[in-house]
Amino acid sequence: MISINKVNQLYGGTQILWDLDLDIVPKSITCIMGRNGVGKTTLLKAIMGLLPIQNGEITMDNEALHKQSAERRAYAGIGYVPQGRDIFPMLTVEENLRIGLPVRKSKDIPEKIFELFPVLKEMLHRRGGDLSGGQQQQLAIGRALVLEPKVLILDEPNEGIQPNIVKQIGDVILKLNVEEGLTVILVEQKLGFARRVGKEFRLMEKGRIVAADKMENLNDELIKQYLAV
Amino acid sequence: MTKLLDWFSAGRTSGKYTLPFVVILLSITVLASAANLLLPQDSALYVSTYSITLLGKYLCYAMLALAVDIIWGYCGILSLGHGAFFALGGYAMGMYLMRQIGDRGVYSNPLLPDFMVFLDWKELPWFWLGMDQFWFAMLMAVIVPGLLAFVFGWLAFRSRVTGVYLSIMTQALTYALLLAFFRNEMGFGGNNGLTDFKEILGFDLQADATRVSLFLITAILLAGIFVLSQRILSSRLGKVTLAVRDAEARTRFIGYRTERYKVWLFVYSAVIAGIAGALYVPQVGIINPGEFSPINSIEIVIWVAVGGRGTLIGAIIGALLVNYAKTRFTAIMPDGWLFALGAMFVLVTLYLPKGLVGLYGQLTSKRGAKAKQEATS
Amino acid sequence: MSAFDQPLQGLRDTFRRDQVWPFLTPEQAKVDVANQMILYVEDLNLSFDGFKALNNLNLYVRDGELRCLIGANGAGKTTLMDVITGKTQCDSGTVYFGQNHNLLTKDEADIAQLGIGRKFQKPTVFEAQTVFDNLELSLKTDKRVLPTLLSRLSSSDIERINDVLAIIGLYGQRFMKAGALSHGQKQWLEIGMLLVSDPRLLLIDEPVAGMTAQETERTAELLTSLAGDRTVIVVEHDMEFVRSIARTVTVLHQGSVLAEGTMDQIQSNKDVIEVYLGEEADA
Amino acid sequence: ADTIKVGVLHSLSGTMAISETTLKDTVLMMVEEQNKKGGLLGKKLEAVVVDPASNWPLFAEKTRELLTQDEVDVIFGCWTSVSRKSVLPVIEELNGLMFYPVQYEGEESSKNVFYTGAAPNQQAIPAVNYLKDELGVERWVLAGTDYVYPRTTNKILEAYLKDMGVAEEDIMINYTPFGHSDWQSIVSDINKFGSAGKKTAVVSTINGDANVPFYKELGNQGISSEDIPVVAFSVGEEELSGLDTAPLVGHLAAWNYFQSVETEENEEFITQWKAFTKNPDRVTNDPMEATFIGFNMWANAVKDAGTTDVDAVEQAMIGQETPNLTGGIAVMNKNHHLSKPVLIGEIQDDGQFETVWETDGVVAGDAWSDFLPGSKDLIADWTDPVKCGNYNTKTKACSGQNY
């Protein structure tokens, strides 16, 4: 589906991603894990096209993505839920959701989003920035789903979300994956959630992928080596 | 007191540009002054009085730019009205110089300046009283801008007026003053302002020695203010200032009354602007309401941006460079100089995001990076 | 009639026998915790354009306690903190810090100087300054203008900062610009800023969001160690974390307290399960 | 030097460029003409143009530059009084020579400046006389931009009108800021003031940019010249060229020159100007004539003195005579002001003025107004034995001059 080949990325002078290789299996749920600051977010932004990469290539279905702008990637079918939510704060919830509609050439917000996150329907006319942190997180996921993406990128989607909704989000991801064949790239710190939802895992350290396997093979040793402080 | 001295001596370590800057500035001024006073006019090294006054003017502008940079570059308050403080300082000096004319005006009125005589004023307005005393006038040159800044800042910062709202209010302030000073009823000479000065502290303003002295004094004060500002900004207060610039609300949550910091910094900056104005007037020979014009204030901001915001040295370099460019351009291509100046502003913004000082930084860091690369490979 | 209510109430308050007149209370008087309570929140109401974010909220926190505050997204936890720290003005109610400080009459800086520190839900640090400077700014010092201008870092200050740097694991990054830190690192830095300011009451909004399990553990340890000398109020959605630190848990729902008790009591509370935890509490 | 340098100090940018650029071109044309005639004293003339950019301190700086860096022999320049005031100390300090070609408020006479524009008595007073005598005006609106020239002119006029027995309530004085553009209320006030049954006129010292919106508003509110005529001192052919003059026909201006005056000299001048600017529609105006006269006088004075030395030329200037473009001869008086005829014209729909009245002979420019209490006793006389720009005939003293 998406494959990343020898990508290097720099912030100013400091290199964050080093010759990074990553293959995302179609219709899988890949969980990227690693300590704070290893470059997970940076990697996702590079995939989405929000950060320029120094060199290397990113392809999706064998088409080069890295030369395209972020908006083209959205049209190509990538949905992005950023870390920190990045809601449009002065737009209402409805407007936040409407932004993505032209990508799918539709006029109405799909009803399923409100089924998944009923609170959004309640708060339809409130400014996005006024929502509570968790509500914003739900909005961010809903907003990405409006694009009806083929690949959904989630950067720590459960940050600040109440437990029952965390569970619900997990269910949603699984459901979309199963029913609609959605490919998911998930950055997650909470092992429980990662184990429950993820099919594959990739461990990152210092800007490289250092381990990759099926989720069931994520053992304590790996965890100790790459996730413990 | 000892604490104060202590504090100052601690400043010596701060700012790597400080010492070189002060040395270069003062040596250039001293050399230029000597070249003007001691060398014969036909000597190749002779520096003309024209150049001296021009340089003096630039240094006043540099001081003004410094004032703007302190609150804009460091504290994030974009003042589009700093020309007002500059002009007020200038008017204080202008009033003193006007009173020094005494009965040597065209109407020989010992008390009233000429413009009052021909508009048929009978007595000196109260706010002109005392302005014949140098010390008093100089006090006013700092107090009036300072006080205005205090009142304005106190109102605005306490009500948490920020961002463009504040900028446009400062612009409204200077614009209102512009209109007010235009009014002849105000008693400041209306549109003509104050001019035709004769002497300062008994020294003939047209004498080369006086001009050179003024120039030297400006340079020394600029250096002094530079060092003082550098010291202030590298103290913890400077860090609070930056914090206010980047996240004011957050700064409040760790216990700083940001509005007070802003007010005092604003006042400090206004006082510097006032001093710059007071030094400017005897050197250019006129002060009039044009100095209050909002466009002038915008230009100051532009000098700072061209030089490099957030570095004191940048503000000074920007002021010197833009004004030098203006002088040269208006003489070389009187019909097209605005093209050149405009293009310069656009290009600097596009290609030197951190101003000229940033360019220096870029070059050195590139060189540094190269060196590192070579060392590692 | 109702037009007179407010001034009358004000008048009554002014002459309450149990209180010193507000204008006579010294600004920075010590926090009076004679009754063991450090925070009194009573009948707090706040609505935004008709939406009740806080609804007759009552909350008392003992001195030295570590209190967990949980509740559904949008329950009003952050808003409560906003009111306590002076960020948001409430419609009615009272908030007292100790018995003698009416927080509703004070602004953010005053409140901070009283010793109430806060970590925001979304980490906010001074991005243009180094990690070290961020901490220096947060030191517990005289924060008036002139003292700040004349102040210098004492060796004990430096020591303190270094200690905290070690605790938050950013010693290596101490001269890095805070803006260049990753999300999780900023979280830590913000905790560090809290620590270094040595507050009486800490309000911590979602500290472990984005942290790995081990880091979460460390945070838990840290917070537990802080309690006792200080009072800590933590908001978190990570139940495992809450369980590991909590003695008393308060559950907010739709702007008021839904339940309060030990973790076990809360976890078996039907209402809480329904609106918050979900059927099988997620690990 | 092998050339004679002529400094040109007119704003080419900023607010005053609108008026001053034309004068720069005029000087350039005069220099070119003079060079065609072989220059002066056997040397070619060379124009040095700088742009003081409507910035008053810059005027002083540029003057210093012209005098000390470029070492020019004469400067033609300035428009606004404030720019002149700014230049004055410098030109006196460095003993330069300047020609100032614009009508102004008077109250000045410098050894180093020759004033070839009109003094108030060469514009304002005759205009008021005309309105009073020919049109029977009894009620007066003195409207001006708020700065020194209008203020002084109106002070003089007010004193003059009161001397003639006009009552206080029959004079309305109104000042507006520079560039004032919303004239609705003021024009409406003027209209009301003029509807009291007495013939009313507006004496306008409104400056530059504010005029276009003012006249447009007059036209729109339907105030015609028969109802309330406006006589302006700062509106010439150039200003009118930016206006649709059809609704303004009949309003007046007082000048020493109109393009429409038919004389041979004028015709030649206009032809020259159109050729020089390569624009058959370019108009001429009064300050251009003042520049023309000033330039010719200077050239003659240099010839007479045989040198460009300022002191010599200054003395040679006094008594110089040169033909006006409107006929007759302009004379440079001892007070450095000219004697010139005064014309009053009505605006025509082609943007020109039709002369409707003119003085019998020339009027000598008066540096110090007889209608201001402070300057009644002052005279300017740059010949021996007085040699002073502000000589007090009562105290027999000359004040505040450095030379």
Added chain:
Amino acid sequence: MNVILTLCLLLGALMPFSSAYAATGEASAQSASPMLVELTKTKLSKMPAVLEKLEAEGGDAYLPLFRTWLAGNLYYVKSDRTLVEKVGSGKQVTYQVMFSGESRPDITKKQVKKVKVNNKLRSLLRSVIARIQLTSENPKVREGAVRELLAKLDKNLIGILETLYVEEESRDVKAMMGTALSLFAASDKSNSQSVRLSAIEDLSESLENDVRNGLTKLTNDSNEAIAAAAEKALVSINQRVERYALVDQLFFGLSLGSVLLLASIGLAITFGVMGVINMAHGEMIMLGAYTTYVVQLMMPNHIDYSIWVAIPAAFLVSGLMGVLIERLVICRLHGRPLETLLATFGISLILQQLVRTIFSPLNRQVSTPSWMSGSLEINPVLSLTLNRLYILAFALLVFMALVLLLKKSSLGLNVRAVSQNRNMAKAMGVKTEWVDAMTFGLGSGIAGIAGVALSQLTNVGPNLGQSYIIDSFMVVVFGGVGNLMGTLVAAFTLGIANKFLEPTTGAVLAAILVLVFIILFIQKRPKGLFPQKGRAAE
């Protein structure tokens, strides 16, 4: 029958039958009337006498002559002193023989000389024409004629008016005539006191200026009853006048407000919504004004329609310039809003100098279409100038169109999203570059349209933009950045405040007071009239 007879007699008295009357239709009247030749020979100062004789001689028949003369279009051929009328203007001038209307293409500018006219003469001509027009077919003209003559009533005229009054059918004209008769009756001392009093009574209904002047004179009448009655009538008239004056002031305020609105809407978009501190906004207005000038230059014979061409043209010119600026400069400054101040300031300098170079520093002449000139007269003391009225309507129209556009199209939503979080907007598939260019183009284009309107009111010169930039920023900020409604309210508030202050304080002080008011107001509402609310607005 009787009536006609009287009328004829009357007319006869007014203008004795002469050969001129009979000759009207013929080729030349001049052979018959030496007076007309006299016209070409007399000095301006002697002209009033000639005019008097002409009126007596030709009366009605000379009406075209008088009109042409008044308009300043009367010429005579130097060689044979034939009177001709100048037709057309500019380069398309032709001459027609007076009275016959015969076109004379053979005559050139050089061969004719103007029959001069000055203010005094114009005034006389107007009276003459009015006297003739008392019997015009058109009631409006008759009414105007009577009004014109109100200040010049004499016995003779009153006699005529009395007769005409009886016959008059139009109510308006009759009322006007009645006013004239009463005015005369009231001041005619030969009338009895009661007649005069009732006349004054009648006059107290009129708002005519001349009536007020007449009454004012009567307040000094030796007859105290008359003086008192006049005083009373004046008071009641003045009360009404003052009420209308208030309406007038309000209109001035709205009109100034509409100018401010027009000048700032564009900025409300480029600055308010996009966040670009657009110092070149004024120059976009200026470009619009110059476009109007160029359009008029290209269609000199269709000035009346030129505006309809100029509006879209100005929108395009300024809009394209805006797109150009955005693409070349602004787009590289994302995330650096303060730098846009510097760059756009540079651009504004360049644009100013550009028009100075292309069009010269002089003001350019933009004509007002005839349908926009003049005023809408509601009554003698209240008339609204048409151009202001149109501009007011136009400003509101542009405003509404813009609001609609931003509401209905996705552009409005997208641009707000982009300005709030560019990266996230991209990730949502928003073509940010296109949105930026279009929005900046839209804001600039609207500024261009404002230029078209302003060209009708003020100078079209290189400094045009400079004079509006400060006001525009003030309005946008006062209204609340990012809020179009705020811009609307702010513009009208400031306009009206200014115009209500001006009469008491004068223009300069009014401007200062308004500024001080804004400064103080912002202390109360630090985010303008309509602040952005909510947590994120902090």
